[in-house]
Amino acid sequence: MRIEEITIRHLKMPMKAPFTTSFGTVAEKELLLLEVKDASGTIGWGETVAFVAPWYTEETLKTTWHMLEDFLMPALLHKDIAHPDEVSTLFATIRRNGMAKASIEGAVWDIYAQQTKQSLAHALGGSKDLIDVGISVGIQSSTEKLLELIKVYVEKGYKRVKVKIKPGYDVEVIRAIRAAFPNLPLMADANSAYTLNDIEVLQQLDAFNLLMIEQPLAADDIIDHAKLQKQLKTPICLDESITSLEDARKAIELGSCGVINIKIGRVGGITEAKKIHDYCQQHAIPVWCGGMLEAGIGRAHNIALTALSNFVLPGDTAGSSHYWYEDIVTPEIVVEDGHIRVPQSIGIGYQPNLEIIDKLTISKKVYKG
Template identity: 50%
Template structure:
């Protein structure tokens, strides 16, 4: 197929509550929603970027510029016979993986619609339900933290992830572990520590955590390998793994015991599957991270998490965790066993609420072939 036009929308979709990490605070989603059109069929994708370059180097503005000026023309010049072609087409492009992934997701969705296949089928998923947890941002005090966590436990979440930073790490983790001795618990530092904190971070070993996520610099692998030797708790790499090559380096250096795969971070599904297969061959478990996606990106994550080596609960909470109203009419609902049901409808399964999507759109660009 040849794409005839691509529509991009910048949105402003409020969260039910602000979300704070060790490095930034967000009030809502500023993702770029992408729709490709070819042969009378649409395909939808999402680049879950923010307005500022705090998680990685990309922002809503850079994604729109890259797609408009570089990526869309590259894609629309090509005859695409399979969604895996997108990785080859974008191979000359350095970085800008979230911009690439938004388009790649839309191409996968388009092929799902034309082939009458679910995204799970296309990716090789094996599960009807995927285990999920919830990510809890930094709170104003421990009493508030326990109240927030308690609410999620009451909702049925069986795995809790705590955002941590220096001064908000050991005691909050201790408090949650004391309150819920048997719950699956992990922490996420979002790159705020250094090797000088190794002895301090080792105190987290006593809490029986599933993992410590990205404690050191966002682009580091070597120091994580050094830190892993000083800890009993497995390190999980997130921001450092931006490609299959980075995953291979981390595995060979034994820099982690777990890998977080966010398809938008690594450029899409093709790269995600390569990392999944590489980690499985090395007996390293993976789990699907989230970027607080709308229902469009969330559907993509749920399908990916149905692959066999996604053995740890993902950050793919029910839509209501983040949004009072989402841009889809069929939000994911948490099952009573802390899982989400993988859609078996064609393509990604997201049903777009066009009226509400129009309402939260702050900028729209149409790119024609």
């Protein structure tokens, strides 16, 4: 294939409820939607996951646009590509900026799946028909409110619940959840809010049979995570710390984690995500697919990736209606009894809904190189 034209749309999507973590709140999601057309007219779609502010990683919506416009699109447009794995080679001299790279690479995978007449999940080597789905619950104004929400999600059938923790909002919150839901598959995500000085607090969490504690320490620190893991019974799951296969290899060699959360955007694309998945499988490290409050295109890519066999833990791939009044794809993504059915039709298995996309678009630009 040869990419000839890319349309970037800047979308603003109202959220049903704000999402709060140890770092900040997202009340309205902004994203870039990429419509990528190859010489034969096949169209693939990609979605950026960087937030407006750099609190999760250093990328922002504006940096992704800058990287796409000034470096990534010029490197890709009008080049002959036999396989989407080659996109990362074209981008090899551009450091980091994984979310920008992933948005365009995801669209190329979509085109490839369509042209080889298979589902994206199948093109990636995935064979599951159903994936297990968990839910991520942001920080709430009170523990009562949190317990009420968890009850609703448990009744809806979600396969595990992840809650956000931060210093001062941790042991007592988890204790209350455990008391109300003794058998719930439960985990906590700290988004790097702790240091090794907090080890006693983190050790107290060992009493609650958590599936894992996600990213307790700094994003760029796998050494301290290795020290912490030696002193915790609960497996550590790394999120922000893993931006590439090399990061995963080093973290596993050091013993910094027992689980890895793979996010396509954070690791620079589906090809790298697959490599991390395969490496973890060879080293008996279970993985799951993290979420970035994606709209339908990003969510569809996550579902296809989760069809790979070492995604053995439920992912943060809630259904469209959890976050959105109206999603940008048809049919909307539905969770039933804690499962999503992996589309078996050609491509991503969902159609972009242009009417809704147009309604949410605040600016648009077409690039032909």
